[in-house]
Amino acid sequence: MFSRREPVPFAFLAEADQFRSNVTPPPRPRASRSEIAGRTLIGLTIVAGFVGSLLLGLPAMESGPRTTHQVQHSEVSDSR
Template sequence: MSRRREPVPFAFVSEADRFRSNVTPPARPRATPSQIAGRTLIGLTIVAGFVGSLMFGMPALDSQSHPTRQTQQSEASDGR
């Protein structure tokens, strides 16, 4: 691919490592108290969901502490 021989406008921008501007961006607006409260409530809801899923999920995954289930199954099989 051949390079262009005529001067290209703004070629210095493409050749620079990083474009540095002397214009500062506008400051971000501060969050209102209602926005902060909403974000906090959303975060607490997500954390409560994780905690609830662990509380209900861990006993279901535990396979060693169910002696009552084994006796019920053996009694049901003996009765046939």
């Protein structure tokens, strides 16, 4: 066993780096159908929110002249 340079107050702390457990954790329980459906609906709601905000935000991010906005000249400036 190697020795550490700094003092360790308890012996088990010095051996903690080398400890390996032979106990395997129990398997995770499977998700029920309702849990899977709930997670799917939450995911779809989040994705729909992102898509909706992107579609509503795209017109605000456009730069340059718009095709629906036409510049109208006044009759006073045309007559001069």
